[in-house]
Amino acid sequence: MNSASGMMWETASYVVTVIGLPLAIAFYVLDRFKQRSQEEEETYLHLTDEYVSFLKLALDNADLRLLDPNATHGLDDEQKMRKFALLGILISLFERAYILTYRDAMRGAELRRWRSWEDWMVEWCRREDFRAAMDVHLPGEDPEFVAYLQKLAAMSVPGSRQKV
Numbered sequence: 001m002n003s004a005s006g007m008m009w010e011t012a013s014y015v016v017t018v019i020g021l022p023l024a025i026a027f028y029v030l031d032r033f034k035q036r037s038q039e040e041e042e043t044y045l046h047l048t049d050e051y052v053s054f055l056k057l058a059l060d061n062a063d064l065r066l067l068d069p070n071a072t073h074g075l076d077d078e079q080k081m082r083k084f085a086l087l088g089i090l091i092s093l094f095e096r097a098y099i100l101t102y103r104d105a106m107r108g109a110e111l112r113r114w115r116s117w118e119d120w121m122v123e124w125c126r127r128e129d130f131r132a133a134m135d136v137h138l139p140g141e142d143p144e145f146v147a148y149l150q151k152l153a154a155m156s157v158p159g160s161r162q163k164v
Contacts, residue, residue, distance in 0.1 A: 037109070040101070044113045047097045051120065054090055061086065071128040087133035091141075091149075094121055098145040121149060125156035 058066040064083045065072040075083060097117045106114055124130045131153050138146045 040110060040113070043100050047093070047100065047117075050093055050096075054086075054093060057086060057089070069123075069126065071130075083129070084133060084136070087130060088137045090124065090130075091134065091137045094124075094149065095141055095145045098148060099142055102148070118152070121152050122156050125149070125153040131157075 055067070058064070061082055064075065064079055064086065066083065066086060072083065094117070101110075101114055101117065103110065103114075134149065134153060138149065
């Protein structure tokens with residue numbers, strides 16, 4: 001091999017090392033970021049589908065009036081049991097959403113997705129019967145989620161001056 005071609009190969013290796021390797025790393029990091037973002041979106045969509053399924057359950061049990069923003073009173077024992085179970089399912093779903101999607105210092109799409117969950121939680125926390133169900137269903141759950149939901153509930157009580 002002559003010195004000119006050796007010099008060319010040496011220069012090419014420097015170019016690969018100086019430009020190609022950092023570029024390859026940058027493309028890898030960008031690909032991982034896109035993949036993570038896609039996974040977060042899929043998780044959000046799956047959880048949202050579960051929430052829609054819960055709303056369908058609430059419609060199937062219209063006699064419980066769970067979609068009425070006010071607490072449902074005057075239920076018989078069987079209705080109370082169904083309502084208790086449905087609210088337990090909802091609290092479990094909220095916990096799953098919290099564990100899978102909540103992060104401190106969220107921004108962008110991640111924050112927008114979380115705010116939709118928070119809006120739903122606040123909406124339910126305004127209900128007296130939901131807050132009562134929390135007392136029964138929250139013990140033993142994720143401590144950070146429990147604290148978060150209890151804070152939302154305290155701020156959501158009608159007449160509360162605090163903002164969420």
